[in-house]
Amino acid sequence: MAGDGRLSILALFFTVFLQIHPILGGQVKGSVPLDVTTFDKIVPKFPVVLVKFDEQYPYGEKQDEFKKLAEQLSTQKDLLVAEVGISKFGEKENEELGTRFGVDVEEAPKYKLIMQGKDEPIPYEGEVKYDDLLRFVKDNSGLWIGLPATLEAFDKLTMEFMAASDDKLAEIITKAEEETKPLEDEQDKKSADIYIKIMKKVQEKGKDFVNTEITRVKKLQDGKVSKTQRENIKNRLNVLSSFKAAAKDEL
Template sequence: MVENNKIIVGFACIISAFQVIHGDIVKGSVSLNSGVFDKIINRHKVVLVKFDETYPYGDKQDAFKKVASSTISQPDLIIGEVQIADYGDKDNSDLGERFSVKKEELPVYKLFMDGKEKATYSGDVKNADDIKSFLIQQSGLWIGLPACLENFDNLVKDFFKAGKKTAQEKVIAKAEEAIKELTSDSERTSAEIYIKTMKKILEKGKDFVETEIARVEKLKAGKVSDKKKEQLGDRLSILTSFKIRQKDEL
């Protein structure tokens, strides 16, 4: 038994050493370096690049993983990572200098569109939803947050574009017709949140989204069951989608 335990511990140490040497494989992202950077940037419509230290870890890297995995189904988008070394051969330090990325600011997210740098993210690098919001706003691509529906996100965009109450009521009517076509219980639940939120905005005004987000976040942070926490998380995702599209129309 002791011998078996030694073998298990030894094997675990080998795995850990491998991860330290090679770093995590981030699903949905590509590793970029000086040799391939321009090839990737120039051949794809939208590329979000994270410039970071070598072997990143912790909350900031977890956020990056969430962003990368949530964008896999978007064909016009590539998520890339450039790891900049400050020792030895200083790999990719030329890319850091080229894009004015400073070591003390890492990680830095930059968005490239049609081969050109478009914007730099300035928000919380530990918040995956904020990074995705930045990506959605700057690129115009649809990237669904959890529980969000593309058709209803588009209706939200139409809702805020409509401006006048009568026009917004017509968008709500479209949403109420669209929900009839949904067969999934989870999709119907999400759609009902969209419709309810649009109606509340008409009733209480444009500030409803912000105040409701604050209210739901407070509830989610309290003592609630795992199921309730999941439901509140879905509601927050949809409210965030409203917030993103509301900002687009300001």
């Protein structure tokens, strides 16, 4: 009888665990879970929505990257980070959302950026890496997102720079150099220097330099580099993304 009691308690424990486990596994700070009944009620309320389509209870390195991303973007009032869990078994939850957005759960996770006024979502095609996803959102959303090594004041100057006619570029570069003088933080000074060097290259080679430089630096990133070099490459890509976003807005 005592053994039966222990088995009953054990069965009760596992019943409760199975009920709460999806909740525990599904909570990601800064992200909102959506399903077929809530998707179209919530998504249209935000100017920008980044949706991750994934298996029902994701885990591992890619999910860890998403957790970092969701937390970083949680302060953006015009941006919602959401996730849709798709199940291929049982009741096949949210499978119709996967079909609607062209997502095969076998290839998950897949990210889509949905923006008001755009007919189609923008798919993310890169690796599931926090920095790359953050740049993807910044490049395409038009929102100011403080990536590592970027400076808000210099991003504003970048917007002005990329929208300016050729005869005004030197004047804006001078303004950027003046903005550098009061900076005290060493990392901020290094970041400002990256902005100014890119501005001078754009002045010399034209605004297409930004895209060609991004391609060149990404190739360096894929090669064998030291930890310090990798950090410098990441910082340069982050600043370049400010120029890319500014050029897109100018168009």
